Amino acid sequence: MNAPHAIPRQPLPDALLAALKERFGPALTTTPAVLEHHGKDESWHSIEAPDAVVYPATTDEVAEIVTLCAAHRVPIVPFGAGTSLEGHVLAISGGICVDMTRMNRVLAVHAEDLDATVEAGVTRKQLNRELAATGLFFPIDPGADATLAGMAATRASGTNAVRYGTMRESVLGMKAVLADGSVVQTAGRARKSSAGYDLTRLLVGSEGTLGIITELTVRLYPQPEAVSAATCAFTSVDAAVRTVIQTIQLGVPIARCELLDALTIGAVNRHSKLGLREAPMLFCEFHGTAAGVAEQAQIVQEIARELGGMDFQWTTLQEERTRLWQARHDAYPACLKLRPGNRAVATDVCVPISRLAECIAATNEDIARASMPIALFGHIGDGNFHLVILIDPENPKDIEEAQALNERVVMRALEMDGTCTGEHGIGFGKMDFLEAELGSAVLAMRAIKRALDPHNIMNPGKVVAID
Amino acid sequence: MNAPHAIPRQPLPDALLAALKERFGPALTTTPAVLEHHGKDESWHSIEAPDAVVYPATTDEVAEIVTLCAAHRVPIVPFGAGTSLEGHVLAISGGICVDMTRMNRVLAVHAEDLDATVEAGVTRKQLNRELAATGLFFPIDPGADATLAGMAATRASGTNAVRYGTMRESVLGMKAVLADGSVVQTAGRARKSSAGYDLTRLLVGSEGTLGIITELTVRLYPQPEAVSAATCAFTSVDAAVRTVIQTIQLGVPIARCELLDALTIGAVNRHSKLGLREAPMLFCEFHGTAAGVAEQAQIVQEIARELGGMDFQWTTLQEERTRLWQARHDAYPACLKLRPGNRAVATDVCVPISRLAECIAATNEDIARASMPIALFGHIGDGNFHLVILIDPENPKDIEEAQALNERVVMRALEMDGTCTGEHGIGFGKMDFLEAELGSAVLAMRAIKRALDPHNIMNPGKVVAID
Numbered sequence: 004m005n006a007p008h009a010i011p012r013q014p015l016p017d018a019l020l021a022a023l024k025e026r027f028g029p030a031l032t033t034t035p036a037v038l039e040h041h042g043k044d045e046s047w048h049s050i051e052a053p054d055a056v057v058y059p060a061t062t063d064e065v066a067e068i069v070t071l072c073a074a075h076r077v078p079i080v081p082f083g084a085g086t087s088l089e090g091h092v093l094a095i096s097g098g099i100c101v102d103m104t105r106m107n108r109v110l111a112v113h114a115e116d117l118d119a120t121v122e123a124g125v126t127r128k129q130l131n132r133e134l135a136a137t138g139l140f141f142p143i144d145p146g147a148d149a150t151l152a153g154m155a156a157t158r159a160s161g162t163n164a165v166r167y168g169t170m171r172e173s174v175l176g177m178k179a180v181l182a183d184g185s186v187v188q189t190a191g192r193a194r195k196s197s198a199g200y201d202l203t204r205l206l207v208g209s210e211g212t213l214g215i216i217t218e219l220t221v222r223l224y225p226q227p228e229a230v231s232a233a234t235c236a237f238t239s240v241d242a243a244v245r246t247v248i249q250t251i252q253l254g255v256p257i258a259r260c261e262l263l264d265a266l267t268i269g270a271v272n273r274h275s276k277l278g279l280r281e282a283p284m285l286f287c288e289f290h291g292t293a294a295g296v297a298e299q300a301q302i303v304q305e306i307a308r309e310l311g312g313m314d315f316q317w318t319t320l321q322e323e324r325t326r327l328w329q330a331r332h333d334a335y336p337a338c339l340k341l342r343p344g345n346r347a348v349a350t351d352v353c354v355p356i357s358r359l360a361e362c363i364a365a366t367n368e369d370i371a372r373a374s375m376p377i378a379l380f381g382h383i384g385d386g387n388f389h390l391v392i393l394i395d396p397e398n399p400k401d402i403e404e405a406q407a408l409n410e411r412v413v414m415r416a417l418e419m420d421g422t423c424t425g426e427h428g429i430g431f432g433k434m435d436f437l438e439a440e441l442g443s444a445v446l447a448m449r450a451i452k453r454a455l456d457p458h459n460i461m462n463p464g465k466v467v468a469i470d
Numbered sequence: 471m472n473a474p475h476a477i478p479r480q481p482l483p484d485a486l487l488a489a490l491k492e493r494f495g496p497a498l499t500t501t502p503a504v505l506e507h508h509g510k511d512e513s514w515h516s517i518e519a520p521d522a523v524v525y526p527a528t529t530d531e532v533a534e535i536v537t538l539c540a541a542h543r544v545p546i547v548p549f550g551a552g553t554s555l556e557g558h559v560l561a562i563s564g565g566i567c568v569d570m571t572r573m574n575r576v577l578a579v580h581a582e583d584l585d586a587t588v589e590a591g592v593t594r595k596q597l598n599r600e601l602a603a604t605g606l607f608f609p610i611d612p613g614a615d616a617t618l619a620g621m622a623a624t625r626a627s628g629t630n631a632v633r634y635g636t637m638r639e640s641v642l643g644m645k646a647v648l649a650d651g652s653v654v655q656t657a658g659r660a661r662k663s664s665a666g667y668d669l670t671r672l673l674v675g676s677e678g679t680l681g682i683i684t685e686l687t688v689r690l691y692p693q694p695e696a697v698s699a700a701t702c703a704f705t706s707v708d709a710a711v712r713t714v715i716q717t718i719q720l721g722v723p724i725a726r727c728e729l730l731d732a733l734t735i736g737a738v739n740r741h742s743k744l745g746l747r748e749a750p751m752l753f754c755e756f757h758g759t760a761a762g763v764a765e766q767a768q769i770v771q772e773i774a775r776e777l778g779g780m781d782f783q784w785t786t787l788q789e790e791r792t793r794l795w796q797a798r799h800d801a802y803p804a805c806l807k808l809r810p811g812n813r814a815v816a817t818d819v820c821v822p823i824s825r826l827a828e829c830i831a832a833t834n835e836d837i838a839r840a841s842m843p844i845a846l847f848g849h850i851g852d853g854n855f856h857l858v859i860l861i862d863p864e865n866p867k868d869i870e871e872a873q874a875l876n877e878r879v880v881m882r883a884l885e886m887d888g889t890c891t892g893e894h895g896i897g898f899g900k901m902d903f904l905e906a907e908l909g910s911a912v913l914a915m916r917a918i919k920r921a922l923d924p925h926n927i928m929n930p931g932k933v934v935a936i937d
Contacts, residue, residue, distance in 0.1 A: 113822060113824060114719075115715050115719070115822075115823060115824035116822040116823055116824045116853075117718065117719075118822070138719075157664055158662075158663075158664040158668075159664070160662055164662060168639070169662050171662070171668065171671070172635070172639055181914060185910055185913070186910070187908075187909075187910050187911040187913075187914055188908065188909070188911060189908070189911055190889070190908070191884070191887045191888055191889055191907070192822045192887045192888070193820040193821060193822065193852075193853060193854075193883075193887070193888045193889040193892060194820065194822075194823070194852040194853055194854070195625075195627055195631060195636050195638070195820055195852050195854060195889075195892050195893065196625075196820060196889035196891065196892060197624055197625040197626070197675055197889075197891045197892065197893050197894060197895040197896070198889045198890050198891050198895075198896060198900075198903075198904055198907055198908065199675070199896055199904050199908060199911075199912065199915050199933055199934065200672060200675065200676055200680075200915045200918060200919075200933070200934075201625075201638065201668075201671045201672060201674065201675055202911055202914060202915065204638070204668045204671030204672070205667060205668060205671070205672055205918075207668065208664055208666070208667065208668055209667055213667075224721070225718075225719055225720060225721035226721075227721055228720075228721065248582050251584065251692075252581075252582070252584075252605075252692055253692060253695075254691070254692035254693075254694055254695065254757075254758075256723065290721075291721075291762075292765060294761060294762075294765060295758075295761075295762055295765070298759060298761060298762070353660040353661065353662055353663060354660060355580060355582075355583040355585070355659045355660065355661075356582060356583055356661075357580060357582035357583050385660075385661040385662050386583075386660060386661055387660075387661070387662060416660075417658070420658045420659045420660070421658055421659070421660045422657070422658055422660040422662075422663035422664075422665045423665055424663065424664045424665050425660060425662050425663060425664065426662065426664050427664060428664040428665075429664070429665060429666055433665075436665075437665050437666050440658070440665055441654075441655065441656070441657070441665065441666060442654075442655070443652055443653070443654050444654040444655060444656055444666075444669055445666065446652070446654075447648060447654055447669060447922060448666055448667045448669065450921040450922055451667060451672075451918055451921055451922070452667075453921065454917040454918055454920065454921035455914060455917055455918070466666055466667070467666065467667075
């Protein structure tokens, strides 16, 4: 057990199991393999299985499940694609896992309003497939094909955030079931509103600890008339970061801007059969009119050249772009292959971009001293980068070393006015870092948690610990 | 008294007044004229003066004031520029007004990070003056020269929101004093973060009812290389709205996009000495490279022409642009002159843009039946529009008619999946509409209010009523 704030497991009350079985029939399961599947995410943490998994088909069914669990004070863990990275979905206190993947309908696409209303279990790729004919797209793209409610719950982002924002900016409103079984709609479909406390943004990033998101309305964007992608190698991370700072300062509306270090490029070359120079590289993308993207690419190329950029290449061909971005999205599995059989401690910090080169340089010194391979890559336009620290999860020394490195990297980011997680979230893996980052503000978070979930049944032991 | 949820005024405890006087000396005042000035905003509501006004100079002083008031259970109303429109700053339950305008320093400008940290009382124009030499600007621009903390507290926006977002998207983090006198920092300066509940967004729009914002870090943007402004008249509001929908669908990154109806154009012509055709008009602005803005203006002109747009004019001259936007920002005082001596019931709704033309058409029928002049204008790219309903505040019939119209307009917006306020906020003027809009979600807001302000001392009787 790695979760420091888990409440002790209690046996599942027979009466609750009987009531759920009666109500949900085959949509309720206690098959060990299914429980095990729902007891893990993509983190290195060991399995913590729930006592049962239920697959609701509607918001009302979610409300029934929560009402039943609330009556028995039994923990509830919502589950999407299971791609979280800090143990968010592990049933560390047992209880009922609510698998949202059967709620997978796109309910409405409002093309004129540039929004879509979807059920919780719709994934980002599914939504984009269903949007293909509309000329619109949904830009938020964590590497995994996560569910949209899961992405909202962890405040996910990805490669497009520098231009299109994160789930924080993308969710217009949502329907959610709160801890007492009540159903709330947090907002309508207006682009902006000053009506009351921002429950939408409170639930975005709450990781299932304040309620279960069952439907959400997300912002869409017109597919750009023209898209070009560019790659450029540098002799140093610093030169790559300087290129990005100057690009953003000039107001170039860059859509994607990714940094991959030499080790990651090597892993990506092998995994995705690319032949890129094994040096720090930028992957960029420009969206706009044909003239606009040509102009953007030219400005960035000039900046990069002055800073020693090499091998600048750009393309507007869809096939080449898709290959490039698939390779970027596969960086995580590519890095996992650096030491086959290993798991990864994947950490993620975000700092003001003016500190990014310094932060990465110091981190590279840590990496040079480490006993295991560690890849570094990230969303440089936002100051957000990841480490993939490869460990043998059976080896306590590996775990200890990885955790010590994680702590060093996080504390360094905090000293630079950054955050302990740019997009992965807190789960149970970063609760102590949240305290280190925000101090007394965590007391206010606890007060909110207690107010909305007085019996601590909603994904307990995650984000903030309450007694 | 127009405030339906005010708690009864209590005499100010002598001990509190003595303690504040001792601590704050001349920065504490009970001069009647000053109290009266702090008992009103720009709404039509009659004055509700506080019992004393104190002018803190630091966050610690704000914390001392709150701690003292909390010990005596005395209401606290934060005050900025006094430009709110729904009675937000009226001391409807008496108590201490905390005037934040002495905290007016720009603490830091981080040019590379595109952010600035300011004290609560810095106004938007002051910030832009101090930024002038940096090549950066702060885009959020409600008509008034409001303080940034006031703008954050009401989740303000303005003409640039269609491109740059609202205060919701603009605040990276803030320092605030909570109801128990504790000081919290809600976030650092990272562009994005998944660390815990989004207290920043919870305080944005909380109107002083959850805490007093004392410092905030806001996003800045590079001044665009080129800017052009355009005006175009239409034979109908519908044609203007269609023009905007098609523009946005094409992905034109329009920076400003304002609709003014014929009555407003007439008022603006007289107030700002312009000679515009008295017809529904769009005022637009484009930001980008020189080639980019020319391309954007050409696309919009073509769309407008196909929809019957007339008198399309565009300019890149700073002087003409400034004149145009000052005229737009002066629309509210210009409309007040339509019936001299009157006050205005200024209401503000926001709907999905696909419903905007229909919503405005129905509203225009209401306006045609009304007994007073009513101007209509707004931020059409967001689906947000305002009515300025001119009333004699001494005439109960005027008030009754204006309130009935306000209710019709709001309820129509809600039926169209919109919101009862796009940018003005709830204050005490729209509390019942908030309930109509969000129903059971208001119960969750009340639970949060009770958790963070158990004695209901923070701007009581606003946003949500608690017992």
